[in-house]
Structures are given as C-alpha cells and as structure tokens.
Amino acid sequence: AQSVSQHNHHVILSEAASLELGCNYSYGGTVNLFWYVQYPGQHLQLLLKYFSGDPLVKGIKGFEAEFIKSKFSFNLRKPSVQWSDTAEYFCAVTGGNYGGSQGNLIFGKGTKLSVKP
C-alpha cells in the first residue's frame, strides 16, 4: 500500500530563512506527487505537482520541489520564507494507475510551518 511520510511535524523559522520540508513515499510504480498548502482557516490549495519530466518542479509563491526517485523523496523548498507562508503543508502521492482505489490520493500527516516576523 502507498504511504507518505512527512518528517517534521512543526517547523518554526524566522522571516528570510530558507525552508526545506521533507516528504518520502512508498510506492513501487510510477507516481504522481503533489504539495498542497492549507492557510489558517482556509481550504487546501495546490502548490505544485510532479507527473513526469524535469524532476525540479516550480510552483506558486516561490516554492519548488525536487523529485529524487532513488530516494523516494519529494522535498519542498523555498529560499526565503515570509510571515504569510505560515500554514500547514501536505505532501500527497498517487500511483500512475487511473481510476479505482489505485488512483487514490494519499496525503502525508502534514507539516505545520510557523514563520516569525
């Protein structure tokens, strides 16, 4: 069965610090990878996604993520965080099969990011 691990439960940074949030998945086949963000009191929004091609993916708001197949990882990065980046970040994965439970999007448990002004 697929699973997603996010290593950090809560990350606290000062503004302008660099960010890296870890995400590892377990799935033997082709995967599609996502990072979603949930700002306080809001719904989840897509930050970026990887389906194929260049393993370095750029998303909205200056975020990027790198797919490293050999490490089963898809870490999220931002060179300089802002107070407005305070949110919960979720890594998610789904297998390359379409339809049915194998296409189910599996979320990690989330990492809370708190950015101090």
Added chain:
Amino acid sequence: DTAVSQTPKYLVTQMGNDKSIKCEQNLGHDTMYWYKQDSKKFLKIMFSYNNKELIINETVPNRFSPKSPDKAHLNLHINSLELGDSAVYFCASSQVAGGVGELFFGEGSRLTVL
C-alpha cells in the same frame, strides 16, 4: 464564484443525531471526493464518485452514506453521530478519475459532536 462549495461550514450537534453536508462544484469535473481531516490535521479519503458512480469507498462506517444526484453534487449523510465523527470534512473535485489531476477543495465543514 466559488469552485467547490460546501454547506454548512459549521455544524454542532448531539450524539445520535443524523446530519448532512452538501457539496457542489461548478468546474465541470467528473470526479468528486469526501475527505476527513481529524484533530491532528491528518487527511484521509472517505469516498470518491466518478460521474455519479462510487469508485472509492475506504474503510468508513456504514453510518456514512454519500449520495450523488448528479456529477456536480456529492452530499454526505451521517447517521447516529458519534463523538469520534468530530472533524473537518472536505469535499473536492478533479477532472481525472482517481485524483491523478489536481484536486480542488471546498472550504471544509467543521462538524462538532457533543
């Protein structure tokens, strides 16, 4: 226009009651989902419907019954509510079955069972 809208946003009710949460999407997507987010923010899929047909039904008590009158709507009915049902329930939709494409989420419905 809100792409995925859920009602109500907040619901406080007593144990044993029956309640429903409604979801509508105006994106023209074929697939809709219900996710449950617990107090620790863990998101887990409950159901998925593609074109009004159930395609994913994870291990969820049969007190939870989804209903899809058409592909733009997926409602969630919960019978005999229990304390453990307290959570935020998110509706979502996607263009491709199985969640391979981007999921568009509603704003969530916070259910509190007393």
